[in-house]
Amino acid sequence: MGWNQEPDIVMEDWGQPQAWLNSINSKKKDELVQWVLGADIELNQINGQRIYGGPPPGWVGDVPPLGSEVFIGNLPQEIYEDTLIPLFQSVGKLYEFRLMMTFSGLNRGFAYARYSSKHFAEQAIVQLAGFEIKPGCKITVCRSTEKSxxxxxxxxxxxxxxxxxxxxxxxxxxxxxxxxxxxxxxxxxxxxxxxxxxxxxxxxxxxxxxEGVQVICxxxxxxxxxxxxxxxxxxVATMAKPSFLPPKMTPAAEVAQEKLTPSAVQCLQLLCDNMKLGQPLYHIKFLTLGTHGWLRFRYWVQIPMRPVPFTGYCWLAGDKLIPTDKYQQAKEMVALQILKELGYIAD
The missing domain is CATH 3.30.70.330 (RRM (RNA recognition motif) domain)
Known part of the structure; x- marks a missing residue:
């Protein structure tokens, strides 16, 4: 892929935010460390990108509007913030600067600069597009698509x-x-x-x-x-209006019959028994109780004869439920999802 077009950001969690200090290109990184200390700049590496600002120290006001960010491409891999931030600050006040990084400590060839206004972003494109950042290497600067x-x-x-x-x-x-x-x-x-x-x-x-398999209700x-x-x-306003289907209310006459219908937990158990897969083991951890009564939980279900467990996250409207009922409803939702994944229930 050429650097004249903006790639998607890959959100990776490498788990070692300081690994770049101990890897290749040590001379350039030493220069960066000295600049950070001398300029009293704070850089934070999160999910494969190193970030300055967002907001910067002393920032007062709202987040800059869409259109205030530029995409920077064709960067030499040994160029870092000690060169880039002063260059882009020369145009106007930066709200945030994000340099995409590899695990080895090289930049990935592109970055994003968000200014305090659209005007500065436009000026950066005019002044720095085609700027020769080192002999024979001109950088790309264009408007960021800013997927939001x-x-x-x-x-x-x-x-x-x-x-x-x-x-x-x-x-x-x-x-x-x-x-x-x-x-x-x-x-x-x-x-x-x-x-x-x-x-x-x-x-x-x-x-x-x-994160994981997402399920709502x-x-x-x-x-x-x-x-x-x-x-x-x-x-062009051709999207159809949403469907509003209220939850089906079970008539009193059908309640007795419905009680005879096996639950999703029971169905999954019968399926596993028939296929001699072993009894499903449910691990459910409730993470948060939201202010509007929504419980978010993580599930992990191991079926003994399957090498890979079923995992995911789910929400449950459970502010009025006692703990036992919350757990049973969560198990029912998880079992239903597993049956769908296995192809025994159509979406």
Missing amino acids: EITLDGLPGFLEKDAIVKILEESTTGIHTVSLYASPTANSKNMAVVKYISHRTAALAKKRLC GYPFTVDWLQPSVRQKLQ
Whole structure:
């Protein structure tokens, strides 16, 4: 891939934020360390990127608007912040600077600079696009695409927008707007388009929501960046209105019959017995009780004769439940999800 186009950020967790100090290119890194100490600059390495600011020391006011960030490409791998930050600060006040890093301590050839205003971002493009950062190497500077919208597809029709917002607020931050439409991929399901205040908050939210298998109220959903085809439909207002299907109320006459229907936990147990896979072992850990009554929990289910356990995260509306009921409802949701993954229940 050429460096004249902006790549997607790969959010990696290397777990060793100081590994770059002990690897290759030590002379340049020593120079960076001396500059950091002398300039009293703080750099934080998180998820494969080294970050200055966001906000910088002494910042007063809101996060800069979309359009205030530029993408910087074609960087020599041995160039670091001691060269880049002063260069881009020469144009205007920086709110944040993010240099993408490899585990070995080289930069990945691209970075992002967010200014305090759109005006400074435009000036950076004018003044620094094609700048010769070292003999024979000219950098690319252009407007960042700043992806800030993700989609949650496959949501059940009885979840209204307010409920979705409350769920998202328990696990992500920086939500700007949430819009709800009919799913373009699944009948009677909905898709939420969630816009965040910045690309960074959107990327972190996407990473958080993609941890494990995601299930809401027993229904799996997918998380992705807003795709161009969907964006085009939004722009021309051709997305269908969302489906609103209230939870089915069981008539009194059907209650007795429903009690005879085996639960998802029982069905999974029968399936495992018939296939001689062993008894499923459930491990459920409740992580947080949200302010709106939504419980987030992680599950790990081991079926003895399967080498890989089933893992994921899920939400449960459980503020009124006693602990035993919370655990049983969580087990039921997890068993239902496993049966779907195994292909015994259609979505």
